[in-house]
Amino acid sequence: MGSRIVATGRATPRTVITNHELERRMDTSDEWIRTRTGISQRYTLCTGESLVEVAERASREALARAGMKPEDLEAIIVGTVSSDFGFPSFACQLQHRLGLTSIPAFDVAAACSGFIYALSVADATMRAGEWSRVLLIGADALSTMVDWNDRSTAVLFGDGAGAAVMVSEPGQRGVLGSILRSAGQHWDLLSVRNRGIQSPIDAEARTNQNDAIKMKGPELFKIAVKSLEDITRRVIERAGVTLDDISLIIPHQANLRIINAVGERLGIKPEKVFTNVDRYGNTSAASVPIALDEAIESGRIHDNDLVLLNACGGGLTWGANLIRW
Ligand code: UT7
Numbered sequence: 001m002g003s004r005i006v007a008t009g010r011a012t013p014r015t016v017i018t019n020h021e022l023e024r025r026m027d028t029s030d031e032w033i034r035t036r037t038g039i040s041q042r043y044t045l046c047t048g049e050s051l052v053e054v055a056e057r058a059s060r061e062a063l064a065r066a067g068m069k070p071e072d073l074e075a076i077i078v079g080t081v082s083s084d085f086g087f088p089s090f091a092c093q094l095q096h097r098l099g100l101t102s103i104p105a106f107d108v109a110a111a112c113s114g115f116i117y118a119l120s121v122a123d124a125t126m127r128a129g130e131w132s133r134v135l136l137i138g139a140d141a142l143s144t145m146v147d148w149n150d151r152s153t154a155v156l157f158g159d160g161a162g163a164a165v166m167v168s169e170p171g172q173r174g175v176l177g178s179i180l181r182s183a184g185q186h187w188d189l190l191s192v193r194n195r196g197i198q199s200p201i202d203a204e205a206r207t208n209q210n211d212a213i214k215m216k217g218p219e220l221f222k223i224a225v226k227s228l229e230d231i232t233r234r235v236i237e238r239a240g241v242t243l244d245d246i247s248l249i250i251p252h253q254a255n256l257r258i259i260n261a262v263g264e265r266l267g268i269k270p271e272k273v274f275t276n277v278d279r280y281g282n283t284s285a286a287s288v289p290i291a292l293d294e295a296i297e298s299g300r301i302h303d304n305d306l307v308l309l310n311a312c313g314g315g316l317t318w319g320a321n322l323i324r325w
Contacts (some may be wrong), residue, residue: 177235182315
């Protein structure tokens with residue numbers, strides 16, 4: 001028995017912030033942001049909005065497309081580092097909003113790799129026969145964690161949620177394998193040291209800059225490129241297929257230059273790599289499921305295609321999932 005994604009959904013906050021708006025707020029330029037990152041705009045959560053509500057919209061869309069009701073679910077797993085509370089978890093808050101009362105619901109905290117990790121956990125547990133219908137979410141709001149005076153991080157992040165409904169199923173289709181990696185010794189390349197102290201774009205400036213996201217961008221860039229190349233080759237090799245067999249790679253959307261560098265090292269044609277970082281920025285754990293949902297919607301994925309998901313982020317964490325669609 002394996003596991004298969006049968007439907008996806010996505011949702012974002014209402015507010016779009018373009019590079020030109022950021023030009024008016026800080027010493028940056030549309031040109032710098034586009035050429036160094038590929039980003040043109042991002043969605044940001046504003047004061048009074050809830051990321052759990054955004055995740056609920058993505059979840060209900062995925063469930064409707066799967067022809068299911070929330071009551072059909074047997075577990076909820078959320079890849080996130082953006083819960084409103086220290087606890088209860090984001091997943092328990094989402095469970096409550098979906099009107100569910102007793103199924104297991106929990107978060108997986110792996111920063112930008114959160115969805116990749118959550119998918120691997122769901123697949124393993126479903127293979128063990130524990131659950132047969134699981135709601136998987138990637139949701140983050142890192143724009144609320146930046147210092148809006150720090151141009152080196154403020155321009156990068158956007159917010160949103162992506163959802164996938166997984167069912168257990170016999171046969172050749174579904175998740176073929178996942179590989180996960182972490183390197184805690186590099187924790188300080190990307191971190192938020194004071195959890196939960198939010199500062200949305202429309203709020204007062206942070207009083208303590210130490211609460212904000214800290215990133216050593218150029219160092220992280222180099223490790224991300226090497227790690228993503230390595231994990232992609234490993235998951236493909238373990239499944240006994242080749243890079244030529246891959247129909248589409250859906251990478252974490254952190255930076256177009258990272259995506260292109262990994263593609264070049266793998267020798268993959270650009271048309272086999274899905275990107276939407278221009279419209280969303282880096283949405284952390286939400287980026288892969290949002291991109292997956294857009295790839296399906298735009299007809300880029302067909303039955304029996306081999307689809308590869310990968311991500312690298314704070315922790316450091318990285319990983320990949322290989323799926324026969
Ligand atoms: O999601 C988790 C994974 N995330 C990543 O892997 C992110 C990895 N890192 C990156 O994507 C890139 O390192 C960044 C986009 C963060 C930065 O790009 P970079 O090409 O590595 O730039 P840099 O940090 O080396 O900065 C180059 C210059 C500096 O000026 P000087 O010192 O050369 O005069 C910065 O001060 O660009 C300047 N700069 C900016 N200029 C205009 C930095 N941010 C900005 C900005 N606007 N927003």
